[in-house]
Amino acid sequence: MYELVHVKGSSYYIQSPAKIGLVRLEGGNVCLIDSGNDKEAGRKVRQVLDANKWKLTAIYNTHSNADHIGGNKYLQAQTGCKIYAPDVECAFTRHPVLEPSFLYGGFPVKELRHKFLMAQESNAEYLTPEVIPEGWEIIPLPGHFFSMAGFRTPDNVVYLADCLSSAETLAKYQITFLYDVASYITTLEMVKTLEADAFVPAHAPTTKDISGLAQLNIDKANEIADRITGICRAPLNFEVILQKLFAELNLSMNFEQYVLVGSTVRSYLSWLKDNGRLKAYFDDNMLLWEAE
Secondary structure (H helix, E strand, C coil): CCCEEEEEEEEEEEEECCEEEEEHHHHHHHEEECCCHHHHHHHHHHHHHHHHEEEEEEEECCCCHHHCCCCCHHHHHHHHHHEEEEEHHHHEEEEEEEEHHHHHHCCCHHCCCCCCCCCCCCCCCCCCHCCCCCCCCEEEECCCCCCCCEEECCCCCEEEECCCHHHHHHHCCCCCCCCHHHHHHHHHHHHHCCCCCCECCCCCCCECCCCHHHHHHHHHHHHHHHHHHHHHCCCCCHHHHHHHHHHHHHCCCHHHHHHHHHHHHHHHHHHHHCCCCEEEEECCCCEEEECC
């Protein structure tokens, strides 16, 4: 873990639970794409930098989930590097309590206020075309989170963040975290058309052809939508829908799974209602969901 892997030219990644992109710039400078999940990840990255006598100038965060920004504060304090994050992700990066608060829908219980859902604050600035290195391209990847973005480097290497999961992850967990199902599927349809010399997803193997895995993720999203629609043959409230889905997928409930899967299920319910596959109404002061 935390080995430096060369992809092509000046483009690398550091192997970690969520791959950390590293790109060499001029004069011994480097920048990162994300920073790992915590201070310890930051220390491991610093060891890679020191071993190669590289100076870190910037971290470009793809999005603000804690496992992608957790090393920000340590690395910024150690190196003085700039940190950039796209759009609303910048606010979440500056104020990480927003993530568990958003997931829970209120002030998060203490079981959710930990490093896996709430990184340390870092001084992030907005990611814009003006702040990326020359020859880079920002690739919008909304869906998994609010304003997630990927990057194409001059080596024609594309870093895809969390826009898709590996086949093994899909088989094991079945349902992956999504904020906006419609945008997620649109993003994956776009990703299917991309060409690059290498694709580096954060949670899947590096590959030269991403189209098959993108389609697999689309198929899984549609399968989950069908499951939820089937569960809603009779009118049910959210808690019962979630309970039944956990039973079907053989998942175990805890606070983390409740907010991560629960938030995702709420997003599916919104998408299915907007597409006319579900109806929602209030009965005896309870919101019920039912298949059309």
